[in-house]
Amino acid sequence: MAKITPRSEDFNQWYLDVLREADMFDYAPVRGCIVVKPYGWTLYENMRDLLDRRFKDTGHSNAAFPLLIPMSFLKREASHVEGFSPELAVVTHGGGEELVEPLVIRPTSETIIEHSYAQWIKSYRDLPILINLWNSVVRWEMRTKLFLRTMEFYWQEGHTAHATHEESWAEVTQMLDVYHTHGVEDCAVPSVKGRKSRNERFAGAINTLSVEAMMGDKRALQAGTSHDLGQNFARAFDIKFLDRDNTEKHCWTTSWGLSWRFMGGMIMIHGDDQGLRLPPRIAPIQAVIVPIYKSDDEKAKVMEAADRIRLTLKAAGIKVKLDDRDETPGFKFNDWEMRGVPVRVEVGPRDVANNSVALARRDIPGKAGKIFTPQEGLADKIKGLFDEIHASLLRQAEAFQKANIREANTWEELKAGVQEGWVLAPLLDDPAVDAKLKEELQVTNRNFPFDQAPASGTAW
RNA sequence: CGGGGAAUGGCGCAGCCUGGUAGCGCGCAUGGUUUGGGACCAUGAGGUCCCGGGUUCAAAUCCCGGUUCCCCGACCA
Numbered sequence: 195m196a197k198i199t200p201r202s203e204d205f206n207q208w209y210l211d212v213l214r215e216a217d218m219f220d221y222a223p224v225r226g227c228i229v230v231k232p233y234g235w236t237l238y239e240n241m242r243d244l245l246d247r248r249f250k251d252t253g254h255s256n257a258a259f260p261l262l263i264p265m266s267f268l269k270r271e272a273s274h275v276e277g278f279s280p281e282l283a284v285v286t287h288g289g290g291e292e293l294v295e296p297l298v299i300r301p302t303s304e305t306i307i308e309h310s311y312a313q314w315i316k317s318y319r320d321l322p323i324l325i326n327l328w329n330s331v332v333r334w335e336m337r338t339k340l341f342l343r344t345m346e347f348y349w350q351e352g353h354t355a356h357a358t359h360e361e362s363w364a365e366v367t368q369m370l371d372v373y374h375t376h377g378v379e380d381c382a383v384p385s386v387k388g389r390k391s392r393n394e395r396f397a398g399a400i401n402t403l404s405v406e407a408m409m410g411d412k413r414a415l416q417a418g419t420s421h422d423l424g425q426n427f428a429r430a431f432d433i434k435f436l437d438r439d440n441t442e443k444h445c446w447t448t449s450w451g452l453s454w455r456f457m458g459g460m461i462m463i464h465g466d467d468q469g470l471r472l473p474p475r476i477a478p479i480q481a482v483i484v485p486i487y488k489s490d491d492e493k494a495k496v497m498e499a500a501d502r503i504r505l506t507l508k509a510a511g512i513k514v515k516l517d518d519r520d521e522t523p524g525f526k527f528n529d530w531e532m533r534g535v536p537v538r539v540e541v542g543p544r545d546v547a548n549n550s551v552a553l554a555r556r557d558i559p560g561k562a563g564k565i566f567t568p569q570e571g572l573a574d575k576i577k578g579l580f581d582e583i584h585a586s587l588l589r590q591a592e593a594f595q596k597a598n599i600r601e602a603n604t605w606e607e608l609k610a611g612v613q614e615g616w617v618l619a620p621l622l623d624d625p626a627v628d629a630k631l632k633e634e635l636q637v638t639n640r641n642f643p644f645d646q647a648p649a650s651g652t653a654w
Numbered sequence: 655c656g657g658g659g660a661a662u663g664g665c666g667c668a669g670c671c672u673g674g675u676a677g678c679g680c681g682c683a684u685g686g687u688u689u690g691g692g693a694c695c696a697u698g699a700g701g702u703c704c705c706g707g708g709u710u711c712a713a714a715u716c717c718c719g720g721u722u723c724c725c726c727g728a729c730c731a
Contacts, residue, residue, distance in 0.1 A: 197665085197680090207724085214665080221722075225721080277730095280730090281729080331731090336729065337655090337726095339724095342731090452731085454731095456731090484690095488688080488689060521692090522688080522691085522692075523689060524689080524690085524691040524692050524693080525689095525692050526691095527691050531691095
């Protein structure tokens with residue numbers, strides 16, 4: 195009867211099974227592209243909305259830019275086009291005729307948005323510009339994986355322009371903090387903030403920061419990147435402003451992004467052998483009510499109480515669902531656990547008689563997670579549980595991450611450590627070191643954590 | 655893009671080697687009995703066997719080409 199492969203047996207298969215059983219997606223007829231079904235999209239929307247609020251809180255506004263970008267735009271920034279050209283989808287025909295200039299489907303929007311910035315910005319009074327885009331982009335990936343690497347993926351990309359490097363750098367670090375906080379407070383996902391090696395920098399950036407999260411198979415997942423573009427794009431697109439001192443200067447720009455990959459990572463971090471375990475603040479359904487009855491008479495009474503409870507919880511702002519399907523309670527318990535609903539509310543004849551309910555926490559399996567409680571004050575009780583479940587998921591993820599990070603000070607220690615999980619090591623920021631890591635150990639330098647002392651020797 | 659595996663009803667699979675009426679479990683529909691941890695009985699519906707070509711009296715099965723998925727590598731958010 196097991197529909198989900200145990201994580202320990204085959205983590206990749208487990209991930210596929212969970213997404214399928216939770217009814218999150220469907221395959222599309224085009225390679226590397228997926229259909230996201232309502233349960234999956236609602237989860238994405240919830241994560242998006244919370245992140246969007248954080249963008250608004252830090253002064254950003256949303257806007258929309260074209261899907262199609264003139265090929266020549268990509269070419270203006272040399273390393274940018276070099277980095278992206280292998281994965282571009284190019285439109286060569288339109289209206290039945292070959293285009294004079296091919297259009298690329300955006301792999302990211304730096305070029306087209308900075309083209310506009312050049313026209314909008316004349317004076318230091320026009321700065322800063324703080325814009326975010328929620329859209330999808332296409333990158334011609336050779337090897338795809340559900341949500342973690344799809345050819346078309348949904349994400350947000352922030353693009354800002356500033357008068358000074360101090361300001362733009364402050365933006366870059368601020369947005370990295372936003373990603374980190376979003377992970378911790380909204381998604382119960384801890385991550386390590388740091389700087390990418392020069393080898394791993396975004397094409398065209400002078401510096402790239404990232405937050406890295408550890409998934410259940412101990413692999414790393416980039417949970418947000420923030421790029422300091424310096425004046426590279428400003429020069430390429432001629433974004434100049436007249437400063438207070440009446441001299442013309444190039445802007446300092448930034449970009450930062452987070453894709454639905456993070457949703458896949460969140461699933462891999464929290465899920466267990468029963469299926470999804472969703473943090474309450476992002477769960478499409480936060481609480482599900484399962485009615486329990488035998489006779490029609492019981493059913494009438496139970497359903498009346500269950501619906502009353504549903505309305506109470508809904509009025510309190512809880513995303514609640516009453517499962518009135520004609521299935522056995524046991525079936526429903528397993529079904530909703532598979533789909534990761536944080537709290538289950540059981541209402542049976544005994545509860546009707548006692549004005550009580552039984553609550554079950556998704557993060558604590560079996561009877562240990564059951565709580566018998568009065569119907570009075572239920573909404574507050576459940577909201578309190580949400581906070582506890584969030585904290586518990588975060589604690590578990592933090593403990594897992596901590597338990598799987600080794601420290602290494604020699605190549606031998608590093609070599610042994612990477613077999614176990616992550617390794618904190620004093621690496622030099624040298625492309626030769628990155629290459630050596632890949633060739634000899636088949637690992638990558640995820641980032642240089644901010645709280646790590648810089649490497650001094652040349653042992654690497 | 656290189657190497658390996660796979661595609662048969664909504665899901666998971668058998669059948670293919672050795673060509674001959676397309677099967678199983680779950681799910682779905684209807685009726686009945688059930689219901690505090692994945693219920694049971696009965697009846698029934700549902701399939702271009704991934705697509706296109708070829709061989710053959712006859713192709714899910716053999717041959718050629720293509721598409722998609724999964725795994726391993728190179729690349730990437």
